[in-house]
Amino acid sequence: MARHGRLYVISGPAGVGKSEIVKTVLKNHEDVGLSVSCTTRAPRPGEVDGVSYHFVTDERFDQLVAEGAFYEWANVHQHRYGTLRSAVRDGLEQGRDLILEIDVQGCLQVMRQDPEATSIFVCPPSRENLEKRLRDRGTETEESIRVRLGNVAREVATAYHYDYIIVHYDWSEVPDALQIASEQVYDIISTRRLERQSSIEFLDALNQSLNR
Ligand code: 5GP
Secondary structure, three states, X not given: OOOOOOEEEEEOOOOOOHHHHHHHHHHHOOOEEEOOOEEOOOOOOOOOEOOOEEEOOHHHHHHHHHOOOEEEEEEEOOEEEEEEHHXXXXXXXXXXXXXXXXXHHHHHHHHHHOOOOEEEEEEOOOHHHHHHHHHHHOOOOHHHHHHHHHHHHHHHHHHHHOOEEXXXXXXXXXXXHHHHHHHHHHHHHXXXXXXXXXXXXXXXXXXXXXXX
């Protein structure tokens, strides 16, 4: 049965572990893809251009905006980030479900264009836990940690608009927290595939053959 891919937006505050969760889903489930975003921020140690992000200059980002190349884009934590239309189109055309790991402003833009898209918000168990994770990550300056924590309250306030809420617990309290959260994401994807709407073409064909 030919299946059309669907969009899954995953958002949550910086440091909550979205990237690890998404990486684990992709590692364990080949039938799910990830859209690689463009960003004007500098790569962090270990990040690879074209894999983590397409790292672009401000000028290039302006050009992509002018060309209408973005499905959505937003200013986040003093940099610009955007999802390329081509990444969404290519992913969905292959019949794969596609994860967009994007911020809350981007999520609202996606939901406006594709009401069928599913939104998932990842929460930390507490503010203290989130602050600890950001510091432990060791990739942010004190200024960057301050900016990101300052945005958390606003971000979490939008969680009420998301379809699903996942709590990513601290591994020191819940040792397989990452596994649990990633399987919850995949459970959501699997459940949506079983919805009637996903099987309309199949049901039509089956009914037609039975009524011959
Ligand atoms: P980071 O710099 O920590 O990788 O990401 C910062 C924030 O930007 C995260 O909340 C992440 O989800 C968001 N982000 C990453 N890519 C995109 C994108 O293409 N569009 C939007 N709107 N947000 C993005």
